Amino acid sequence: MTSAYDDSAIYEVSSDSFWEIGNYKRTVKRIDDGNRLCNDLMNCIHERARIEKAYALQLTEWAKRWKQLTEKGPQYGTLQRAWISLMTEAEKISDLHLEVKGSLMSEDFEKVKNWQKEAYHKQMIGGFKETKEADDGFRKAQKPWAKKLKEVETCKKAYHAACKEEKLATSRESSSKLDPNMNPETMKKLQDKVEKCKQEVQKTKEKYEKALEDLDKSTPQYMENMEQVFEQCQQAEEKRLIFFKEVLLDVKKHLDLSNNASYGDIYTELEQTIGMADSEEDLKWFKNNHGPGMAMSWPQFEEWSIDLNRTLSRRDRKKPGDGVTLTGISQTGEQTTHHTKNSSSLSVRNSTIQSSYNPFEEDEEDEEKNSSPLSEKKEEIKSKNCEKNPDWSDEETSNPFSSDANGNGNPFDDEPSPGIEVRVKALYDYEGQENDELSFKMGDELTKIGNEDEQGWCKGRLSSGQIGLYPANYVEEIH
Numbered sequence: 001m002t003s004a005y006d007d008s009a010i011y012e013v014s015s016d017s018f019w020e021i022g023n024y025k026r027t028v029k030r031i032d033d034g035n036r037l038c039n040d041l042m043n044c045i046h047e048r049a050r051i052e053k054a055y056a057l058q059l060t061e062w063a064k065r066w067k068q069l070t071e072k073g074p075q076y077g078t079l080q081r082a083w084i085s086l087m088t089e090a091e092k093i094s095d096l097h098l099e100v101k102g103s104l105m106s107e108d109f110e111k112v113k114n115w116q117k118e119a120y121h122k123q124m125i126g127g128f129k130e131t132k133e134a135d136d137g138f139r140k141a142q143k144p145w146a147k148k149l150k151e152v153e154t155c156k157k158a159y160h161a162a163c164k165e166e167k168l169a170t171s172r173e174s175s176s177k178l179d180p181n182m183n184p185e186t187m188k189k190l191q192d193k194v195e196k197c198k199q200e201v202q203k204t205k206e207k208y209e210k211a212l213e214d215l216d217k218s219t220p221q222y223m224e225n226m227e228q229v230f231e232q233c234q235q236a237e238e239k240r241l242i243f244f245k246e247v248l249l250d251v252k253k254h255l256d257l258s259n260n261a262s263y264g265d266i267y268t269e270l271e272q273t274i275g276m277a278d279s280e281e282d283l284k285w286f287k288n289n290h291g292p293g294m295a296m297s298w299p300q301f302e303e304w305s306i307d308l309n310r311t312l313s314r315r316d317r318k319k320p321g322d323g324v325t326l327t328g329i330s331q332t333g334e335q336t337t338h339h340t341k342n343s344s345s346l347s348v349r350n351s352t353i354q355s356s357y358n359p360f361e362e363d364e365e366d367e368e369k370n371s372s373p374l375s376e377k378k379e380e381i382k383s384k385n386c387e388k389n390p391d392w393s394d395e396e397t398s399n400p401f402s403s404d405a406n407g408n409g410n411p412f413d414d415e416p417s418p419g420i421e422v423r424v425k426a427l428y429d430y431e432g433q434e435n436d437e438l439s440f441k442m443g444d445e446l447t448k449i450g451n452e453d454e455q456g457w458c459k460g461r462l463s464s465g466q467i468g469l470y471p472a473n474y475v476e477e478i479h
Helices: 006-010 025-072 077-119 129-177 184-255 261-275 279-290 314-318 364-369 373-388
Strands: 421-426 445-449 457-461 467-471 475-477
Touching: 025 077, 025 129, 025 184, 077 184, 077 261, 077 279, 129 184, 445 475
Parallel strands: none
Antiparallel strands: 421 445, 421 475, 445 457, 457 467
16 A cells, blocks of 8 residues: 655644544555455355365264164164154255355355455555555645645744744843843843844744635645545445445355255155154064064974974074984985984975085994994885885985986975065065075065965065075065
């Protein structure tokens, strides 16, 4: 900014008035302050945008973490979905705050930046063109009046000096009259001095009054010129104030999410989802899946038979017994049961054998050590079969579940053809607990293959092609 009027240093500013020489500099400084305020407003908007972005990222991180914890946690049913809806709300609100951040930077920030370039033009020598123009205008308006003010100040000093000199001469003359030894010639000089001082006082007074009169005559013109320059500065400042107000309203509009239709929809949906939580439905689900509503194969009296078919539960299949497991298998022809020791569990669903392991194979070491009556009986039956059918061998009968030469199938395969397929829809979420089980979400559609077994399990195929088992009461047929 250009400095004030050059001669302002010689004047003693008696007040803080705008009309004093050089006091227009506050108005000129306001122009520089306007440019600084533009920078401050842009920094303010930028910081708020960073806060919006950080908040959005924190919401997303929080939603992701708690969604995983809730899905893997013990909460179930409709209340779990209501709980997860809080994380869904956070994700949507996060998106809205990212939109706010984008609006603040791409619209409001850029708007202030562009206006600043148009309103303030930098000079090569430093400062702004608008500041220099205002300063030059004030100096030009003030210069004639300042010149006359300088003359007034000069005349005033001369007049005051003359008055002081007259006072001093009069005092000396009075003192000489009281001195009886005073030389008459000296007395005459003092009297002449007093007379001369009085004439000088009168002369300087007239000159002072005339200079002051001229200053008063030029004051209206001075005030008019100063007000004209000041009004130009006021107009420029008014534009800045109006623009800043407009920007602040735009910022408020972007920050006020209550005016965003999607913002209200988020909480309407959240309220509806939470309202759909049904304690009775959740309790019923838990009862049917983990309580008294679960299917149970109650123990029944069974007559012992060499042809006894024993169905093992899924738990038995996953936990092989430490002892000897006897399994009676009905064979076609004259094939008999075999005894297995420390074999892996055998799972029978829908009377269909899923394991490829043959429980009737024994290694040579077991045959040598096994001297029980059952083992001897097995060898006796095996010898008789060999005599009746020379072509019969261990290799051919290593898998009692395969079809024999006469075309007889697996005696366990008493269910309809597994080719029967029915489209079903999941009623609940299910997470497979074992490698041969399927996982799906409520509402997913899959294909049921075959019928339900005695343990309440079905075989099915997902849309991805994966085949596995699932609890039958988790789905319903699609009609």
